[in-house]
Amino acid sequence: MTDQPAEFSEAMSAYGIELDGGELEKLDQYLTLLYAANEKMNLTGVRDRQSAWMRHIFDSLTLLPILQQKEAATVVDVGSGGGMPGLVLAVVLPEVEFTLVESVGKKARFLEECAAALGCTNVRVRQVRAEALGAKDLRECIDVVVSRAVARLPILLELCLPMVRTGGLFVAIKGEQAAGEVAASAHALGELRGIVIDQTRTPTGTLVVVEKSGKTPKRYPRAAGEPERSPL
Numbered sequence: 230m231t232d233q234p235a236e237f238s239e240a241m242s243a244y245g246i247e248l249d250g251g252e253l254e255k256l257d258q259y260l261t262l263l264y265a266a267n268e269k270m271n272l273t274g275v276r277d278r279q280s281a282w283m284r285h286i287f288d289s290l291t292l293l294p295i296l297q298q299k300e301a302a303t304v305v306d307v308g309s310g311g312g313m314p315g316l317v318l319a320v321v322l323p324e325v326e327f328t329l330v331e332s333v334g335k336k337a338r339f340l341e342e343c344a345a346a347l348g349c350t351n352v353r354v355r356q357v358r359a360e361a362l363g364a365k366d367l368r369e370c371i372d373v374v375v376s377r378a379v380a381r382l383p384i385l386l387e388l389c390l391p392m393v394r395t396g397g398l399f400v401a402i403k404g405e406q407a408a409g410e411v412a413a414s415a416h417a418l419g420e421l422r423g424i425v426i427d428q429t430r431t432p433t434g435t436l437v438v439v440e441k442s443g444k445t446p447k448r449y450p451r452a453a454g455e456p457e458r459s460p461l
Contacts, residue, residue, distance in 0.1 A: 232257075237282040240432050246290055248321060255320045255347050256286055262343050263311050270335050272311035288402060288433040289314030292375055293321065295400055295438065301325055301372040307359045307389050308379035312340055314402065315375065319349045328371075329354045330362060360450040363391030369444060370394055377402040380457065382410035382437065383417045387456040390421040391449055393441040399423065400438050407435035417461035421445050 233253065241248070248256075260281055267273055275281045292314055296304060302325060306315025309329035319327040329344075329352060331337040337356035344352040355362065362368075374389040374397075382401060389399045403410060411425055418424065422445050427438040450456060 233282050234279050237287055240283065240287050241290070244287075244291065244294075244431070246293055252321050256317065259312070259316065259320065259343065259347060260286070262346060266339050266343075267311070270339070272336065272339065283433060285311075285313050286317055288431075289317035289377070290321070291431040291433065291436060292318060292400055292402070295398070295436070296322065296325065296373055299373055299398060301398075303370070303372045304328070305330060305362070305367060305371050305374045305389075305392055307374060307376040307385070309340060309354075310336055310378075312343060314377050316340060316343060316347075316349065316352065318375075319344070319352045320347060323349070323351050325351060327352045328367070330359050331356060332358050358453045359388040359392075360453045360456070363388065363450045367392045371397060373398045373400060375400050375402070381460070382407075382414045383460040384456050386414060386417045386421050386423060386439070387450050387461055390423050390439070390441060391445045395422075395441050395443055397441050398438060399441070400436055403435045403437050405435070407437055411437060420461055421449055 260278055263272055264278055275284050304325055305328045307330045309315045309331045315327050315329045329340050331340055334356055337354050340354045368391055371392045374392050376385050385401055393399050422443040423439040424442050426440045429436045
């Protein structure tokens with residue numbers, strides 16, 4: 230039996246998201262694993278587990294309607310860290326193939342162990358930088374790429390859009406500065422072939438939705454670290 234705070238249940242209902250008891254049990258188990266691992270490495274700064282239901286679980290699940298509407302079969306989470314939003318979404322979308330990208334070894338191992346413990350056979354963890362995947366392995370082939378709390382939007386666009394297929398989406402969970410980051414991304418969007426089609430405020434953040442309008446030029450992404458050092 231899980232014990233979610235009333236705020237979480239009310240937000241889920243208002244957002245039109247319904248989960249069954251088994252899914253809630255798995256998400257509760259996920260939080261147990263997350264906080265146990267957080268004693269050894271920095272996976273979350275949210276110290277109160279009850280608050281994590283809103284700040285981590287609900288925040289991740291705000292992407293669910295977009296993935297369902299897009300009928301996404303493949304999703305990549307760039308900079309997955311402690312598994313938000315990718316692992317949370319994988320729990321409730323077992324038919325979707327999720328790739329969690331995390332370059333830090335100990336965090337990648339946590340994600341692998343956590344996915345196994347939760348029975349998420351639809352999850353693959355890649356311990357690699359996003360630039361490498363966008364340049365070759367996952368170039369122009371993913372339905373939806375997502376990212377949360379990783380970098381500013383001009384940087385994220387170069388890390389993520391090269392993986393997205395034409396007509397697919399990149400969705401970033403951002404904070405109160407989302408509009409400013411979008412404004413600062415005009416050049417990057419043009420270079421990488423992305424169009425911001427929506428900015429949706431949620432109870433926990435802002436979803437910036439970018440549609441891939443055409444193939445990204447082969448010169449992007451640049452070499453590892455270059456997008457951060459010199460954003461487009």
